[in-house]
Amino acid sequence: MAALRALEDGREDRLFHDPYAERFVRAAGGDGYWDTAPAGWAAFAALMGEQVAVRTRYFDEELLRAVAEGCEQVVLLASGMDARAYRLDWPDRTRVFEVDLAEVLAFKAAVLRDAEPACQRVEVATDLRLDWPRALREAGFAPGAPTAWLIEGILYALTPEAAHALLDRVTSLSAPGSVAAFEHLPDNPALRTARTSISAEMANLWLGGPEGEPGLWWGRHGWTAQARDVREVAAAYGRPAPAAFDPARDGSGPGWVGTARLPKTG
Ligand SMILES: C[S@@+](CC[C@H](N)C(=O)[O-])C[C@H]1O[C@@H](n2cnc3c(N)ncnc32)[C@H](O)[C@@H]1O
Incomplete structure (x- = not known):
């Protein structure tokens, strides 16, 4: 990414x-x-590059909007090399929690050792398969305050059951007024072929996430979601349909980015 x-x-x-x-x-x-x-990287980049560009811009905008609407804490789930804590223009007092595995956060901290976060950045070294809500609370997360969540680059790597369990936990930690920005990328033949030519690990990375249209599964968890076809969002930014999600291309499939909200009063 x-x-x-x-x-x-x-x-x-x-x-x-x-x-x-x-x-x-x-x-x-x-x-x-x-x-x-690795061989296959260029093909994968050609398929996914535009999607990552579009989703990055979309999530930048959605997170800043959520913070402007009153979410003073932001949680980047499986934050990886997401540098938003350093590069976005956060209002004062914003706390950004980065949740990922300890070794990933350590690598990131080493690379960015001379960089200044643009917010109160908090690392939460944990494993999303374990009791990460507790680790998040122990790091200072306030479950009673509205939160802006980012679920980027993770749902597709989970089984439908694991994805719903993750959404259950996100929901149980979310006060009224919370916002969750997400993407949903079901696997498709074009992506599978490109990943297979990179490595077996990449080939097997996609497990699909929750099935069906994202607005429905967020609704099952009590949220109101607006899911947008990634092609439509790309067009709004003046970009062509991201290749892996362009129906004009063989082996493509659908892809969404979206934002879910909990009402401000319980
Ligand atoms: C494809 S990357 C996406 C990173 C980031 N959200 C982005 O879009 O650039 C997936 C991330 O999930 C993290 N991850 C994978 N399994 C995890 C687990 N069990 N617990 C916590 N993080 C995990 C990885 O370390 C990696 O940073």
Whole structure:
């Protein structure tokens, strides 16, 4: 994901600015990374690059909107190399919790050791398969206050059951007025072929997440969601349909980004 963000950052018409993405890529793969990337990477980047650009811009906007609407705490679930805590213009007092595995957060901290967060950034080293709500509370998260959640780059890697369990936990931690930005990318033949040519691990990464239209499964958890076809969001930013989700291409499938809300009064 960092590599795809770095590619977008290098475009003149970029949809966001992420000066940290390239740093992660070089730290992980050395200066020659772009020349030695695994076979299949270029095909995967061609399929997913536009989708990552569009979703990054969309989530930047949605998170800042949620904070402006009153969410003073933000949780980036499976934050990975997401640098939003450093690169977005957060209002004072915003706390951004980054939840990921300890070794991932340690790598990120090492790469960004000389960077200043633009908010109160809190690392929550935990495993999403374990009692992460407790780890989040122990890190200072306030369940009584509205939260802006980001669920990016994770749902598709979960089984439908695991995805619903995650949404249950998110819901149980969410006060009235909370907002959750999410994406939903069912697997499709084009993506599967590209991933298979990178590695077996990548090929098996996609488990699908919750089935069906996202507004329905957020509704089952008590939220009101607006899910938007990623093609429509791309068009609003002046971009073509992201290749993996362009019905004009063989092997493509649907893809969504969206935002779910809990009413402000219980
Ligand atoms: C595809 S990356 C997405 C990262 C980030 N949200 C983004 O969009 O750039 C998936 C992330 O999930 C994290 N992850 C995977 N399994 C996890 C687990 N069991 N507990 C916590 N984080 C996990 C990985 O470390 C990785 O950072």
